[in-house]
Amino acid sequence: MADQAVAAAADAPASPAEVSDAEIIVTGSRIASTGFTAPTPTTVIGEELIEARGITNVIDAINEVPAFRPSQTPAAAARGGTSSGGSFVDLRGLSAVGGAPTARTLVLVDGRRFVPSNQIGQVDLNLIPTSLIRRTEVVTGGASAAWGSDAVAGVVNLLLKDKLEGFEGSIAYGQSDESDYKEYSLSLAAGTGFAGGRGHIIAGIDYVDNKGVPDAFNSRDWGREAYGNLALSARPAGTPSRNILPDVRISDRMAPGGVIVGGPLDNIEFLPDGITRTFTPGTLVGGNQMLGGGANNSNDGIYFAAGSNLVNPIERYAAFARLTYEAFDGVEFFVEGSRAESKFSGYSASHRDDANLTIRVDNAFLPESVRTQMQTLGLQSITVGRIAYDDNFGFYKLKTDQEVDRIALGAKGKLSERWSWDAYYQWGRSNYVQRNEGTDMSNYRAAIDAVFDGTGNTVCRSGATGSPDAGCVPFNIFGQNSPSDQAVDYVRKIMINDVTTKQQVAAVNVAGDAFDLWAGPVSVAFGAEYREEKVHSTVDADSQARRFDYGNYQAISGKYDTKELYFETVVPLARDAAFAKSLELNGAIRLTDYSTSGTVTTWKIGASYEPFSDLRFRATQSRDIRAPNLNELFAGAVVGRGLVVDPVLGTSYQVNSIVSGNLDLDPERADTFTGGVIYQPEWLPGFRASVDYYNIKIKDVITQLTAQNIVDQCEDGDLDLCALIIRNTGGTITEVRGQSLNFNSLKTEGVDVELSYALPEDTLIPGSITLRALGTYVDRLVLTGVTGPIDRVRQLVPKWTWNASINYSNGRFGAMAQLRYLGSTLFDSTLVGPDDPDYDPASSDSINLNRRSPVAYLNLSAQYDIVQDGDRSLQLFGVVNNVFDKDPPPMGGYNPVGGVLYDLIGRAYRVGLRFKF
Structure with a gap:
């Protein structure tokens, strides 16, 4: 992925996605550098872009980066699962492929892990105050050696504002063209210094109330097509x-x-x-x-989804406060705390x-x-x-309530002019309570x-x-x-799943220049980290006894800890030489001891070469890991229900699928290569272009065989899997049993492209114009399991995804036009449609319509400064998303892939005020 970070290397003004820091620590490395010179491809999303798009949740800005696949978001019609209503990141679609959703993208807040929102290790970005985020850094390459487990696809690091003077906030309202998807939002933040500037305090809160969208059959023309x-x-x-x-x-x-x-x-x-x-x-x-x-x-x-909400209502708030104080010269202490709550309600399918x-x-x-x-x-x-479509025995009501508390304290300082250090301790707790109706x-x-x-x-x-x-x-x-109402009360009950996950982290880090070479100082960073993750849940007695028609939550309890040491270095080999303006090597190694699976080593080695000032090459090779999460290790037998085609009886029907945890799991191992070129010509000031290739190969993928996989493989002669299938005396399958295993492999490769050009001031019209385009091409996304290799490109992600924008500003007025393009997709990669040369309608893998046409969405936004008086300002802003009210393509019902890739809301508006004093 091309960099969108620091403008120091360009003469053009910064675009809304850029930041102005002259020298910052970027997430691609723990060693000081700029985003534009980071050894690993790094994208920075600044708060200006979030404001220009009128976004109330940072996940929406992240998902507009083409390398991300939207996963479980409120607008993706989430109706159940481990964290209904949650908003989770999924870089390159790696969290969605290979079985149950999991965390293959590491989420950090200010470079520190954030308490997981569920037992599968995901972090719900609903619970982090968007108004306090000053920028978001995305590393689109393996980063386990620098940051630890789960960074297989990359890292998303949310950096919060550390210095704020005065009071600022915003208030906004939005709704769709159909007068639903109504959302009210309020954010407030304040900060001030004290003790002669040695101390500083900052606090803020976000509140968002989204009323959701009724079922598509009753609310959308495309839904009524059924x-x-x-x-x-x-x-x-x-x-x-x-x-x-x-x-x-x-x-x-x-x-x-x-x-x-x-x-x-x-x-x-x-x-x-x-x-x-x-x-x-x-x-x-x-x-x-x-x-x-x-x-x-x-x-x-x-039809099956009639009555269940297209988007379930969600109400959330997130509060954060930080106190810093320089107790001694060069030594600063901090303490911070946050609390967030997300309430989610709606309807799921009926009995x-x-x-x-x-x-x-x-x-x-x-x-x-x-x-x-x-x-x-x-x-x-x-x-x-x-x-069950009765008035009193109809769609199941569901309700979730999630609370996250987090406390961190620590200190940082300088050992000398060349060396700095920091240390911290962090405690976090997430409590997730799900209450679902069932029979x-x-x-x-x-x-x-x-x-x-x-x-x-x-x-x-x-x-x-x-x-x-x-x-x-x-x-x-x-x-x-x-x-009768009395009969319904007798058979319908409430399932309760009360899950608490806790996290403790303690770490110390040291960074500095070890010694000087002919081309400059050798920079190093090293440190140690201890982390403990634990989960405990309680469920209702009826679920424990598996009395319900679905769900039947089972209790989970367990913990693991890790002890880690890491070392990273950047070694300059040439500077302003005849053959190179600069040449440097970078490397990192991390030793991690898991209490559950033993010791594992991750590493990274890379190089950055700038033959002359206009051109730079970079490449990295790394070994990355994802350790089994709490759910994969300790989950009790969980019952799901789904449709299975039974080759023995020659028909299809619903069966129970029972999956449990496995303490013998090993970490997933990934080999990642990235290589790219950045071109920034002196002859065209303000222009930048970059192309980065990536190749990720993951072994020992932790996944679960689906009930259909087990049935099919049994039919093919795998007797071990036949033992997992339970049939009644009539031969009908009643349940299929399984557990998480290390048996799949996953490969993906592709190219990320970025082009940006800031025109000289007043070139075409008075004011400034910035053009920018981000694109991702995915050549393959291949999962190899018991059924052989299956390429999920165009099913989980399009081949091409683009996000292009034009930004204009002139004095008090600013505007942005954004075009998002999704290439053609497939309903199912394993099926063959009429446009395929191998199509045969008589075949068991034939489908009448497998290819969806490309889709483009136009979004417009504008803002005007009503008041501009020093530190005081009042800004009016407005946003129109999906300007042409583009419907999603036919998805075969609420197909989960289409439901996250395409806009299900339609044309939507947002207006609001931002203020500062």
């Missing part, structure tokens, strides 16, 4: 195996009031008050979805009985017309499918098996299909809105 993904096991000739089509609904395996599936009474649909009608299957039926169909279009609008309810002929709620037909045919039972399946099975007691009363059958207690309330499944 695109779905039909996977067909039996299909007409010429029809591919998978089909991305509009008007995809819940199939005849489920209906809002119940439908009979199979047998002589197939497709009888139940309505309230004992009324029935015929349910017509769609023209194509695959699993539990179909194209069109339904009695009298009764299933219009009934589904996917053709799996057995209803007996003597059921008390069974319509008499159906009972009579059953008796005539001699049927003792029928199979019914039902999806108690033991109570549910008992409640729906209702019979007459002989006196005219309806009761739960004793001991037949469940274990009803004295409080069992009969549940009427026949007809939408037929269940």
